[in-house]
Amino acid sequence: MRAADAASCAAAVASVPGAKFLAGGSNLVDLMKEDVERPTRLVDIRQLPLRQIQRTRAGLSVGALATNTETANHPLIRENYPLLTQAIVAGASGQLRNMATNGGNLLQRTRCNYFYDTATPCNKREPGTGCGAREGLNRIHAVLGWSEACVATYPGDMANALYALDANVRVRATDGRERLIPMADFHRLPGDTPQRDNNLAHGELILAIELPVSSAEFxxxxxxxxxxxxxxxxxxxxxxxxxxxxxxxxxxxxxxxxxxxxxxxxxxxxxxxxxxxxxxxxxxxxxxxxxxxxxxxxxxxxxxxxxxxxxxxxxxxxxxxxxx
Missing domain, CATH: 3.30.390.50 (CO dehydrogenase flavoprotein, C-terminal domain)
Structure with missing residues (x-):
């Protein structure tokens, strides 16, 4: 379905367990094709006015629906936060960067082979089934912060730069209020709940990434x-x-x-x-x-x-x- 504004988009997802936002779809659609993700509802948010990249008193606000290409090539980013441009350009391909949105990039899921293979056990895909990678082929897996439940890694590049730049993620909660999540608190370590990649509540919508002025000193x-x-x-x-x-x-x-x-x-x-x-x-x-x-x-x-x-x-x- 397609909702008209942020409030109705958030409500449409929050009201249905298993519902998902759909923007560029460069990761979610792949997961659906592999039968890893089975959303009960898809809410198209591409029409929302969340593509602006503009100065603020605190620094720079980067819209969640701006594409990776638009972000990496924006003169304010290239001049003041070149680390972010470098990280984005290092990811994927030009065609994917043209489709992928900033919000979706933050939410991309692991590339663990066991996560993608529905014939193998994976606590992230099906909690309680075990971790195939723990004793399996784990060349690409974690060496820090892993738990007995999951040894998967976060695969993105953009988020690494955002951590270094002390960015915040501005989200719209299901009650209509907005809150800022420091990047350091956005993603999660696996612990005993590896199915949770981040600290967003169901139905919370990413609006923008906020970059502080102080980070431009780097x-x-x-x-x-x-x-x-x-x-x-x-x-x-x-x-x-x-x-x-x-x-x-x-x-x-x-x-x-x-x-x-x-x-x-x-x-x-x-x-x-x-x-x-x-x-x-x-x-x-x-x-x-x-x-x-x-x-x-x-x-x-x-x-x-x-x-x-x-x-x-x-x-x-x-x-x-x-x-x-």
Missing amino acids: ARNSHYLKVRDRTSYAFAMVAVAAALQIDGGTIRQARVVLGSVAHKPWRSAEAEAMLIGRRANVETFDRAAKAALRDARPLAHNAYKVELGQRSIVRALVRAAKLA
């Missing part, structure tokens, strides 16, 4: 690095969103976010603590990288992610600091 010293099996149209084995504020060679602020190593983008407080107040050089970056993966718990087939993650952090920080 514009000159940021870099997004995505390491994958092939250079195009592939999900990351490890990704790093790195941003630094450097004054006279000393790091005053730092953001280090790892992608494809956990059930959500993984911001490393340990790495950031090793960077702040220290000189911007390879030795500092190496210590920070080791701290970031110190608590990693690799599975049978993904121990490579620990060293790869460390090397990727160093490389991303070197490029962010303009040392290479």
Whole structure:
């Protein structure tokens, strides 16, 4: 169905268990084709006026229905938040970025093979059935934050940059009120409820992504690095969103976010603590990288992610600091 405004869209989803919003459909439609998702109702929200990208007093508001292409190429994004442009361009293909919306990008689901294969057990797809990847083929799976119930990873790129930029997600609740969710609190670790990817209530509608002015200070010293099996149209084995504020060679602020190593983008407080107040050089970056993966718990087939993650952090920080 197609609703006329945000209120009726939210009500149409909230009133029906299993209902879903439909925007670009680049992930949801694929999941429906694979019989992974079986929505009881689809509510088309593409007509809602949520495509604006505009300045606000707090920084920049990026509409939930703006496409990834529109967002990555917008002059305000490219000039003030180049890390976000880099991350978006690293994802998918040009054709998919033309269709995919920002809100849908945040909500994309894992690319775990067991999640997509309905003949295998998966607690995320069918709670209580088990985790096929836990003892199975787990080369692409998590090394941080996983639980006995789920070892899947969040596959997106855009969200990694948004974590580094201290973004907020503005949503419309089912009672009509709006609330801001810090990106750090948007996605969830699996725990014993891996079927829940995020902290949205059923029927809550993403309106916009809010970027603070302060994050623009990282514009000159940021870099997004995505390491994958092939250079195009592939999900990351490890990704790093790195941003630094450097004054006279000393790091005053730092953001280090790892992608494809956990059930959500993984911001490393340990790495950031090793960077702040220290000189911007390879030795500092190496210590920070080791701290970031110190608590990693690799599975049978993904121990490579620990060293790869460390090397990727160093490389991303070197490029962010303009040392290479």
